Amino acid sequence: MARSKVLEGNLVKKAYSKSKYTEEQLQDLKKCADLKDGYIHFMKSHMWIQHPTKGRMKFDPYPFQEELLETYNG
Numbered sequence: 001m002a003r004s005k006v007l008e009g010n011l012v013k014k015a016y017s018k019s020k021y022t023e024e025q026l027q028d029l030k031k032c033a034d035l036k037d038g039y040i041h042f043m044k045s046h047m048w049i050q051h052p053t054k055g056r057m058k059f060d061p062y063p064f065q066e067e068l069l070e071t072y073n074g
Contacts, residue, residue, distance in 0.1 A: 039073060040066065 047059040
């Protein structure tokens with residue numbers, strides 16, 4: 001996913017600044033906000049882990065981890 005040009009390398013958006021979002025970004029936000037399984041989509045799409053030998057990797061939970069998350073959020 002392309003980084004927002006508004007942030008231009010800054011990690012924090014300035015208060016009250018307006019942003020324009022692409023249709024793709026809006027659809028992703030909608031998926032993340034889904035009450036049923038949005039948290040899983042968010043974690044798989046936007047979270048990274050640091051592996052000791054493989055480096056930065058997308059978070060891909062094991063089935064038992066997904067079951068735990070479903071239990072916590074159920």
